[in-house]
Amino acid sequence: MIRVQYFARLRELAGKGQEMLDREQMTVQELLDWAEETYPGFGKDDIQVAVNEEYALPEDVIRSGDECAFIPPVSGG
């Protein structure tokens, strides 16, 4: 199982803060593609993925037990 978290606009779009994906492994790009398909309007081209609290690259592999978060463009400060 892979845990994914949603924040800000994406949390509102998904209607939830987190969910579990029943996958053994997938790439970051595959996760983004899944999210775009599941939540139309996700806007994957502008979203980064953090795996275990570190920014990941599209080709990085996510494994069961990892904690992922979709990071839309940040606006702190």
Place this chain on the structure above:
Amino acid sequence: MKPFEVVEAPIDPQVYCDYVLHAGAGAVTLFTGHVREWTHGVRTVYLAYEAYVPMAEKKLAEIGAEIETKWPGVKVAIAHRIGELHISDIAVVIAVSSPHRKAAYEANEYAIERIKEVVPIWKKEVWEDGEEWLGAQKKYPEKGVDSV
């Protein structure tokens, strides 16, 4: 208090100044970022900040480490508040001490620029007639055009 933290309660800047001050410091710069009422002619009622807290605190600490490498002898503390913030509330505080003032000014500005680039914190502007999460795309209601 932690030197790099995301908090829900109102921020007391003095706490962070006290943390960075030490006998070798000849200068302390304190930056406080506040909720502004008017942005591009649109009136903000309040801002709602949200964070991926554990990662945000980790990224704040990384910014601190970057600064201590770039400006040796500098000491940093950063706090960002989340939740519902009203006009003039402090959203972020950055305290930097250094032996001499130049580094304290430079490092402080570097910190806020980096926060805006890499720390997973988001703000939603709430206006009288709408709301929007800020980020790459931005539409202000009265203008109806994208601006950055």
